[in-house]
Amino acid sequence: MTADPHAPIETAAAEPDYFDVLQQAIRELLVEKGLIEADEVRAMIETLDAHQPALGSALVARAWTDEAFKERLLADGTAAIEEFGIENYDGTKLIVLEQTPEEHNLVVCTLCSCYPRPVLGLPPDWYKSRPYRARAVREPRVLLKEFGTDVPEDVTIRVHDSNANMRYLVLPMRPAGTDGMTERELAGLVTRDTMIGVTTPRLP
Amino acid sequence: MSDRFVKHQRVRIADRDAPGHVRTPVYARGREGRIERVLPRFLNPEREAYGVNEGTDVTLYRVRIDQSALWPDYDGPADDVLELEIYEHWLEPADRPHPEEVTP
Amino acid sequence: MTTKRDLVVQPAHDLGGLPAGPLVRSDHELTPFEKNCHALLNVLSRHKLVNTEEKRRGVEDLGAQIIGELTYYERWAVSASKVLNEKGVITSAELGAKMNEIRTRLREAA
Numbered sequence: 001m002t003a004d005p006h007a008p009i010e011t012a013a014a015e016p017d018y019f020d021v022l023q024q025a026i027r028e029l030l031v032e033k034g035l036i037e038a039d040e041v042r043a044m045i046e047t048l049d050a051h052q053p054a055l056g057s058a059l060v061a062r063a064w065t066d067e068a069f070k071e072r073l074l075a076d077g078t079a080a081i082e083e084f085g086i087e088n089y090d091g092t093k094l095i096v097l098e099q100t101p102e103e104h105n106l107v108v109c110t111l112c113s114c115y116p117r118p119v120l121g122l123p124p125d126w127y128k129s130r131p132y133r134a135r136a137v138r139e140p141r142v143l144l145k146e147f148g149t150d151v152p153e154d155v156t157i158r159v160h161d162s163n164a165n166m167r168y169l170v171l172p173m174r175p176a177g178t179d180g181m182t183e184r185e186l187a188g189l190v191t192r193d194t195m196i197g198v199t200t201p202r203l204p
Numbered sequence: 205m206s207d208r209f210v211k212h213q214r215v216r217i218a219d220r221d222a223p224g225h226v227r228t229p230v231y232a233r234g235r236e237g238r239i240e241r242v243l244p245r246f247l248n249p250e251r252e253a254y255g256v257n258e259g260t261d262v263t264l265y266r267v268r269i270d271q272s273a274l275w276p277d278y279d280g281p282a283d284d285v286l287e288l289e290i291y292e293h294w295l296e297p298a299d300r301p302h303p304e305e306v307t308p
Numbered sequence: 309m310t311t312k313r314d315l316v317v318q319p320a321h322d323l324g325g326l327p328a329g330p331l332v333r334s335d336h337e338l339t340p341f342e343k344n345c346h347a348l349l350n351v352l353s354r355h356k357l358v359n360t361e362e363k364r365r366g367v368e369d370l371g372a373q374i375i376g377e378l379t380y381y382e383r384w385a386v387s388a389s390k391v392l393n394e395k396g397v398i399t400s401a402e403l404g405a406k407m408n409e410i411r412t413r414l415r416e417a418a
Contacts, residue, residue, distance in 0.1 A: 015411075016415070019378075019385045022407060023344055025403055026385070029402060030357065033397075035355060035357060036355060041351055044347035045347045110324030112364060126331060126333050129332065130328045130329075131332065132331055133323040
């Protein structure tokens with residue numbers, strides 16, 4: 001394994017990393033100038049750590065078991081996640097897209113890496129990669145096959161380019177054979193990738 | 205201020221290429237589609253990118269475009285679509301009716 | 309063939325529909341540096357010191373070569389420093405002095 005260029009600098013034997021010194025210098029200067037609080041960046045890291053895909057999984061499981069909640073989620077995603085207790089810390093607006101037997105939704109950001117962070121955390125590397133961003137809009141069916149997802153020809157694909165202010169969460173279809181499962185067990189079926197639209201939930 | 209476009213209206217995305225920070229992807233410029241929904245107003249990102257943090261609100265729309273209209277060689281069913289967000293100042297009415305709308 | 313106009317009109321971040329290789333399902337846990345950068349830019353955005361569009365514009369303005377060579381969060385750090393400098397929030401001189409101060413501190417602690 002190659003050395004991590006951004007290993008914690010206080011323990012690194014080599015020269016401090018240029019970019020790590022840069023980010024630290026920006027933070028310290030702005031604190032000295034009274035433009036940000038000394039503790040703010042650390043507190044923001046805690047917020048980032050608290051937002052993981054498990055929040056989205058729990059949200060989907062609730063929608064699968066509570067029809068009225070699902071309706072509210074589809075009508076106004078932003079209000080529904082707040083009702084569910086998820087802090088919308090980045091202030092973005094959420095649109096929830098329902099997978100149906102007729103329609104398969106897929107989310108991409110061709111311009112950068114827009115992602116529903118309050119419900120899914122930070123995006124995986126592949127979501128930010130050139131192959132995903134370039135090809136999702138042009139050949140979604142071929143790309144989905146590379147994820148092992150075969151969308152039949154009679155199912156319409158709706159690709160959503162998350163290119164501006166809205167954020168998108170896919171509400172996957174509840175798999176057959178899960179009638180006896182608890183909400184918690186159902187959440188276990190809802191992986192991050194099913195909520196981006198690149199895979200579909202499966203029974204273990 | 206009322207929104208200039210309504211749901212289902214046919215629109216054309218402007219084909220402009222001046223330098224500057226914009227959120228209209230190159231692949232969508234000059235293409236036609238329909239308003240999928242009208243979104244709230246947001247600060248114009250083209251001004252926000254240069255530090256203008258107020259007073260530039262513009263309506264945002266989701267525009268639905270047929271994949272076959274975007275990529276001449278699109279390899280998939282004719283119903284496949286792409287949707288993206290376009291600010292009002294990038295949209296113009298598409299006068300020419302869609303072929304499917306012309307009654308025989 | 310890429311023309312000079314294309315370099316201006318389709319900068320390195322606008323990738324939709326361009327040729328690209330097979331998908332690699334890569335991911336990694338963020339390093340402390342990456343988390344610090346992400347959190348810092350969120351805080352800068354909250355205070356409108358560097359809003360999200362300014363950060364993006366700052367990255368785009370780095371140009372294709374730097375965008376290609378730097379990692380995702382390295383680009384953010386450089387973009388933030390440039391935007392703060394442009395806006396007169398910090399000067400290059402004080403940033404340079406602070407960077408030297410931090411390096412000295414880190415070497416002494418090592």
